[in-house]
Amino acid sequence: MTRESAGEKVALIGSGNWGTVISKIIARNVTKHNEFQQEVKMWVFEETINGRKLTELINEKHENVKYLPGITIPENVKAVPDLLEVVRDATVLVICIPHQFVHNVCDQLKGKIDPKVKAISLIKGVETDDKGIRPISHVISESLQISVCSLSGANIANEIADENFSETTIGFNVREEGELFKKLFETKYFRVGIINDVVGVELCGALKNVIAIGAGIVDGLKLGENTKAAIIRMGFLEMKKFMRKFYGGIKEETFFESCGIADVIATCYGGRNRKVAESFVTSGKPFDQLEKELLQGQKLQGTLTVKEINRILSREGLNDEFKLFTTIYRIAFEGLPPKTIIKDII
Numbered sequence: 001m002t003r004e005s006a007g008e009k010v011a012l013i014g015s016g017n018w019g020t021v022i023s024k025i026i027a028r029n030v031t032k033h034n035e036f037q038q039e040v041k042m043w044v045f046e047e048t049i050n051g052r053k054l055t056e057l058i059n060e061k062h063e064n065v066k067y068l069p070g071i072t073i074p075e076n077v078k079a080v081p082d083l084l085e086v087v088r089d090a091t092v093l094v095i096c097i098p099h100q101f102v103h104n105v106c107d108q109l110k111g112k113i114d115p116k117v118k119a120i121s122l123i124k125g126v127e128t129d130d131k132g133i134r135p136i137s138h139v140i141s142e143s144l145q146i147s148v149c150s151l152s153g154a155n156i157a158n159e160i161a162d163e164n165f166s167e168t169t170i171g172f173n174v175r176e177e178g179e180l181f182k183k184l185f186e187t188k189y190f191r192v193g194i195i196n197d198v199v200g201v202e203l204c205g206a207l208k209n210v211i212a213i214g215a216g217i218v219d220g221l222k223l224g225e226n227t228k229a230a231i232i233r234m235g236f237l238e239m240k241k242f243m244r245k246f247y248g249g250i251k252e253e254t255f256f257e258s259c260g261i262a263d264v265i266a267t268c269y270g271g272r273n274r275k276v277a278e279s280f281v282t283s284g285k286p287f288d289q290l291e292k293e294l295l296q297g298q299k300l301q302g303t304l305t306v307k308e309i310n311r312i313l314s315r316e317g318l319n320d321e322f323k324l325f326t327t328i329y330r331i332a333f334e335g336l337p338p339k340t341i342i343k344d345i346i
């Protein structure tokens, strides 16, 4: 059997800013390790740019001109607009889409994925329901009836696209899967740690976005680095407390991996949620409008997570125990003046 027909066949679902950086990483790695077939099909939510289809542009220029301009994608990445074609015969699914689109994508894939397929979610988001929180890895595994790992870390996509060093964390339930994914993702500039804690890893990635919005508010108010450090510290403690309260079994070490404290720091200085929250304060415009104006199609995850978290805190009568998360929600969505971020948390 040739290398082309043997080995794991990797499909990438998603082609935004992070998804495209990931295509570059995994497309190089599949050519280096015998476990994998060499072509990586990447699902692109099709759109038209100056009269041309984005998939055609990606395949012709080997560049995602909309979500990651200026970075060359390896030629073994094939952009495909048909989701079912992307996953056909795939044995490994890498899922990297904004979390608001997960249900729609899973609904299209339901019943069409072999139960032996291994998946990994790079999504930084969370859902809540009547019972509590619903990690996105569970949404995917319940819908598709497959095993799902998670990957999250201090990973600002554009910096990794430039091959600046960073670390990340993979959460696994089955060690062999964690090790396989480490092979798929690790490079000299992208160091992968693995830990037996799928939900801990992904929830850190979701909740740090709430803190990033708090940090952006502080930046917009020009309160300086000491105040921002205070928000980071308090936010980290609320993130830990929230995760422990609503999900049993999260490992303490997870908070000190790249997915934990390191991502809180990176996101509070360099992320999109921070940037848009700063502008929310300085411009007075609502988040929805700023997301469109500043991100040109890229999506904020933090605002949705702020709402999900507040829904659960309000229902459980816990707003007083999570003062920072609650204040961030009220500033973002209930018209509380931004400067109360300080008054309400001291």
Ligand SMILES: NC(=O)c1ccc[n+]([C@@H]2O[C@H](COP(=O)([O-])OP(=O)(O)OC[C@H]3O[C@@H](n4cnc5c(N)ncnc54)[C@H](O)[C@@H]3O)[C@@H](O)[C@H]2O)c1
Pocket: 014, 015, 016, 017, 018, 019, 020, 044, 045, 046, 067, 096, 097, 098, 099, 101, 104, 122, 123, 124, 125, 155, 156, 157, 158, 297, 298, 299, 300, 301
């Ligand atoms: N960008 C980063 O620095 C970064 C880093 C780590 C993790 N992440 C996480 O990765 C996930 C994906 O983010 P991203 O940065 O790759 O995307 P993005 O925000 O840059 O782009 C949005 C993507 O959503 C797609 N899209 C738009 N409408 C859609 C629809 N109706 N259905 C499906 N897809 C649609 C767009 O085509 C585009 O690919 C998010 O959860 C994000 O938090 C992002």
Ligand SMILES: O=P(O)(O)OC[C@H](O)CO
Pocket: 124, 153, 154, 155, 156, 157, 209, 212, 263, 266, 267, 270, 271, 272, 273, 274, 300, 301
């Ligand atoms: O740009 P953000 O705010 O979505 O954050 C990007 C990454 O999650 C940082 O690790």
